[in-house]
Amino acid sequence: MRNCIVAQSGGPTAAINASLAGILEENERSGYFDRIYGALNGITGIFDRRFLDLTAKMDDDPAFTKKLAITPAMYLGSCRYKLTADTEDASVYEDIFSVFEEMEIDSFFYIGGNDSMDTVLKISAYAKKTGSSIKVLGIPKTIDNDLMHTDHTPGFGSAAKYIAASLREVWHDTMIYHVKSVTIVEIMGRDAGWLTAASALAREDETTAPHLIYLPEKPFSVPKFLNDLHQLLDNQDNVVVAVSEGIRDKDGNYLSAGVSTSDTFGHSQLSGAGKALELLVKEAFRVKVRSIEVNILQRCAGHMASKMDLTEAAALGAHAVKCASEGLSGHMMIIDRLGNEPYTTQMATYPIEKIANGVRSVPLSFINEEGNDVTGEMLAYLRPLIEGEPKISYKDGLPEYLSVRHLIKR
Amino acid sequence: MRNCIVAQSGGPTAAINASLAGILEENERSGYFDRIYGALNGITGIFDRRFLDLTAKMDDDPAFTKKLAITPAMYLGSCRYKLTADTEDASVYEDIFSVFEEMEIDSFFYIGGNDSMDTVLKISAYAKKTGSSIKVLGIPKTIDNDLMHTDHTPGFGSAAKYIAASLREVWHDTMIYHVKSVTIVEIMGRDAGWLTAASALAREDETTAPHLIYLPEKPFSVPKFLNDLHQLLDNQDNVVVAVSEGIRDKDGNYLSAGVSTSDTFGHSQLSGAGKALELLVKEAFRVKVRSIEVNILQRCAGHMASKMDLTEAAALGAHAVKCASEGLSGHMMIIDRLGNEPYTTQMATYPIEKIANGVRSVPLSFINEEGNDVTGEMLAYLRPLIEGEPKISYKDGLPEYLSVRHLIKR
Numbered sequence: 001m002r003n004c005i006v007a008q009s010g011g012p013t014a015a016i017n018a019s020l021a022g023i024l025e026e027n028e029r030s031g032y033f034d035r036i037y038g039a040l041n042g043i044t045g046i047f048d049r050r051f052l053d054l055t056a057k058m059d060d061d062p063a064f065t066k067k068l069a070i071t072p073a074m075y076l077g078s079c080r081y082k083l084t085a086d087t088e089d090a091s092v093y094e095d096i097f098s099v100f101e102e103m104e105i106d107s108f109f110y111i112g113g114n115d116s117m118d119t120v121l122k123i124s125a126y127a128k129k130t131g132s133s134i135k136v137l138g139i140p141k142t143i144d145n146d147l148m149h150t151d152h153t154p155g156f157g158s159a160a161k162y163i164a165a166s167l168r169e170v171w172h173d174t175m176i177y178h179v180k181s182v183t184i185v186e187i188m189g190r191d192a193g194w195l196t197a198a199s200a201l202a203r204e205d206e207t208t209a210p211h212l213i214y215l216p217e218k219p220f221s222v223p224k225f226l227n228d229l230h231q232l233l234d235n236q237d238n239v240v241v242a243v244s245e246g247i248r249d250k251d252g253n254y255l256s257a258g259v260s261t262s263d264t265f266g267h268s269q270l271s272g273a274g275k276a277l278e279l280l281v282k283e284a285f286r287v288k289v290r291s292i293e294v295n296i297l298q299r300c301a302g303h304m305a306s307k308m309d310l311t312e313a314a315a316l317g318a319h320a321v322k323c324a325s326e327g328l329s330g331h332m333m334i335i336d337r338l339g340n341e342p343y344t345t346q347m348a349t350y351p352i353e354k355i356a357n358g359v360r361s362v363p364l365s366f367i368n369e370e371g372n373d374v375t376g377e378m379l380a381y382l383r384p385l386i387e388g389e390p391k392i393s394y395k396d397g398l399p400e401y402l403s404v405r406h407l408i409k410r
Numbered sequence: 411m412r413n414c415i416v417a418q419s420g421g422p423t424a425a426i427n428a429s430l431a432g433i434l435e436e437n438e439r440s441g442y443f444d445r446i447y448g449a450l451n452g453i454t455g456i457f458d459r460r461f462l463d464l465t466a467k468m469d470d471d472p473a474f475t476k477k478l479a480i481t482p483a484m485y486l487g488s489c490r491y492k493l494t495a496d497t498e499d500a501s502v503y504e505d506i507f508s509v510f511e512e513m514e515i516d517s518f519f520y521i522g523g524n525d526s527m528d529t530v531l532k533i534s535a536y537a538k539k540t541g542s543s544i545k546v547l548g549i550p551k552t553i554d555n556d557l558m559h560t561d562h563t564p565g566f567g568s569a570a571k572y573i574a575a576s577l578r579e580v581w582h583d584t585m586i587y588h589v590k591s592v593t594i595v596e597i598m599g600r601d602a603g604w605l606t607a608a609s610a611l612a613r614e615d616e617t618t619a620p621h622l623i624y625l626p627e628k629p630f631s632v633p634k635f636l637n638d639l640h641q642l643l644d645n646q647d648n649v650v651v652a653v654s655e656g657i658r659d660k661d662g663n664y665l666s667a668g669v670s671t672s673d674t675f676g677h678s679q680l681s682g683a684g685k686a687l688e689l690l691v692k693e694a695f696r697v698k699v700r701s702i703e704v705n706i707l708q709r710c711a712g713h714m715a716s717k718m719d720l721t722e723a724a725a726l727g728a729h730a731v732k733c734a735s736e737g738l739s740g741h742m743m744i745i746d747r748l749g750n751e752p753y754t755t756q757m758a759t760y761p762i763e764k765i766a767n768g769v770r771s772v773p774l775s776f777i778n779e780e781g782n783d784v785t786g787e788m789l790a791y792l793r794p795l796i797e798g799e800p801k802i803s804y805k806d807g808l809p810e811y812l813s814v815r816h817l818i819k820r
Contacts, residue, residue, distance in 0.1 A: 012583045041588055073582035080587070165713055165808050172483035172811060173422045173710040177490070178451055178819055201808065237819065256689055292705045300583040303575055304713060306807060386807035397716060397796035398575050398611065402581060405617055409588055410648065 008041035009112035013155025022317025042079035073303030124330035138332035145194035150334035157309030160198030167202035171209035181186035186274030199242035209240030214247035268391035307388025310366035343384035419452035419522035422483035432727025438487035452489030482712030523552035533741035548742035556603035560744035567719030567795035570608030577612035581619035592803025594683030609652035619650030626656035681698025
């Protein structure tokens with residue numbers, strides 16, 4: 001028997017299950033693996049011996065991979081678990097490899113973001129060190145688009161599409177009244193501004209939102225921001241501002257406001273940048289101000305997934321199966337962009353040690369000099385990634401996704 | 411010449427432009443009006459003489475009404491303007507009717523919510539009093555579903571669909587980790603709980619979200635809420651709670667938390683119920699807690715509009731044209747539900763004086779005895795309203811809506 005284990009880790013995206021579907025479909029073509037097991041809740045599923053036989057799922061339902069590919073979040077569940085170095089404690093590694101042996105595992109695929117690639121690095125290095133022939137490969141996913149050495153990451157395109165569509169609808173909502181108003185939209189991305197930049201795709205023409213865009217890659221100055229706003233409000237009624245949750249001043253301090261309950265057991269915490277800017281703008285201008293936090297739907301809105309994103313996510317999963325069959329280990333699958341007109345890419349690989357624990361920020365050439373918008377180069381980069389709409393099946397008026405009841409721990 | 415004016419007022423919905431499209435399409439069939447004018451920004455468009463010739467728009471683009479029907483928010487813009495009684499100041503009314511005369515207006519249609527129906531009441535009463543033959547009719551729209559004497563209101567079904575789809579995706583997002591977590595989702599509806607109730611449609615089976623639902627129609631008790639949560643957390647990892655922004659205690663006090671900036675120019679304000687509950691739950695349980703405010707997309711997410719909602723909104727617009735041609739004035743169009751299996755309705759009318767300024771709350775038989783869920787009766791009421799998906803055209807990966815540049819005041 002030649003089997004493999006797949007697991008998912010990190011935060012959810014609309015595309016991570018498409019990579020899993022890509023693995024299953026490629027193996028259906030090639031027949032390289034006899035059985036494909038899904039470990040539940042990432043690497044912890046191996047510790048706890050919690051597995052799903054995905055080949056059996058495919059046998060039971062011929063449409064399984066099609067449904068899987070459009071189901072958002074994580075069919076196999078996730079975990080937040082950092083492996084300690086094997087030099088400190090080898091017992092965890094011994095446990096993992098004893099499971100591999102017992103289950104006749106040939107390859108281990110880990111679909112995830114930065115932290116997950118650290119796990120791929122450590123397990124593949126341990127395999128090499130101990131002379132194990134088991135292949136360990138990483139498949140990227142993160143809405144943050146901040147993994148090194150890949151043109152972009154699966155999950156980003158769908159999140160970008162959701163954000164751009166939301167901003168477009170927020171603009172239509174905002175401009176119905178003739179009163180001066182400022183709407184501040186806070187978007188995810190603590191260290192990299194890719195998702196906030198995607199808000200620029202919402203523009204229908206030069207009058208439409210967003211009118212100002214601030215990314216964490218450039219220091220945020222409150223006086224400069226108020227001045228930017230002031231100039232716009234002189235000429236138009238409604239201004240929409242897109243800000244990354246990660247904007248910070250030149251000394252690296254995040255913008256935030258305090259929140260506390262008024263009762264005696266009052267608990268307090270910090271709000272995000274959007275709320276802090278809302279309060280600042282209210283103080284500075286006599287206009288209607290609202291802040292909107294684009295909520296977790298930006299990472300799990302399957303109903304607004306990008307077809308291009310799902311297609312590429314599946315292609316990376318398929319590529320991982322091919323690479324494993326050719327004996328590759330210790331690499332992450334990457335997307336190389338070959339050109340924009342027409343948009344063409346190829347699936348490739350990169351050594352995992354050069355990827356794990358790095359962060360890919362937005363290049364400064366993608367941000368305008370004033371630091372309040374993105375450039376044409378950024379738009380050209382983003383546009384192909386949100387193209388196309390996958391066929392989502394609706395039942396009783398709602399998107400129909402695969403059940404994830406198997407994730408409930410009894 | 412026999413012309414009419416249409417205007418829109420109140421908050422945006424995904425269906426209000428479908429009612430406008432219904433007026434245009436019915437008139438194309440019947441030819442009753444020569445020209446249909448849109449007043450920009452509600453009744454204030456009449457004061458300011460800001461009109462759009464909608465018949466000309468149709469002549470210019472044969473697909474105009476199709477595009478209009480799926481464009482969210484308000485193509486004609488809105489206003490918040492309450493007419494003073496003509497007994498206090500008749501000059502505003504004289505101005506309106508002088509415009510009507512000048513433009514050879516036969517009928518005036520106002521599409522809106524509660525406040526807009528007050529305007530319909532006053533203008534129709536003034537017409538009657540002064541012996542004017544001008545017909546004034548109201549066409550309902552509000553995501554809040556709280557207008558009297560209609561089974562439901564256009565805009566509600568689309569908002570309900572968006573909320574249910576969001577809750578389903580939030581559930582998939584939430585349950586990927588095996589840590590005890592509470593997710594509180596705050597939904598619009600200050601006085602009526604219809605929208606919050608719609609979250610119940612998200613359930614795929616008895617394990618899925620939302621697990622608790624609180625509407626403003628029943629007093630909210632913090633100890634009872636914490637007890638409800640406690641019981642659930644004993645048996646499952648992830649709990650999702652749907653609460654109306656309008657929940658209040660038995661003395662009528664809204665739940666809220668204070669928010670303030672920490673800087674010296676600190677401004678402060680109140681947060682919503684979701685944030686207040688988040689802080690309370692953090693205090694009471696050692697679990698991961700998050701609150702999510704379903705943002706303004708719940709009222710303007712054209713990309714998740716209900717086909718049933720758009721169809722009914724258009725039918726009410728069409729019905730208004732028929733009623734005007736038959737000489738009716740001082741009424742609002744309503745939807746009568748004839749049955750649920752199959753779902754059948756008829757468009758009808760109701761005297762405006764019995765509608766304006768009333769609020770239709772959720773009947774107590776639609777809420778369970780414990781006050782933490784809805785009943786099967788509510789689900790049967792809601793289900794047909796979110797049925798079907800309209801064909802949305804996408805361009806460059808995003809929903810393509812009609813431009814609203816004409817709303818920009820020069």
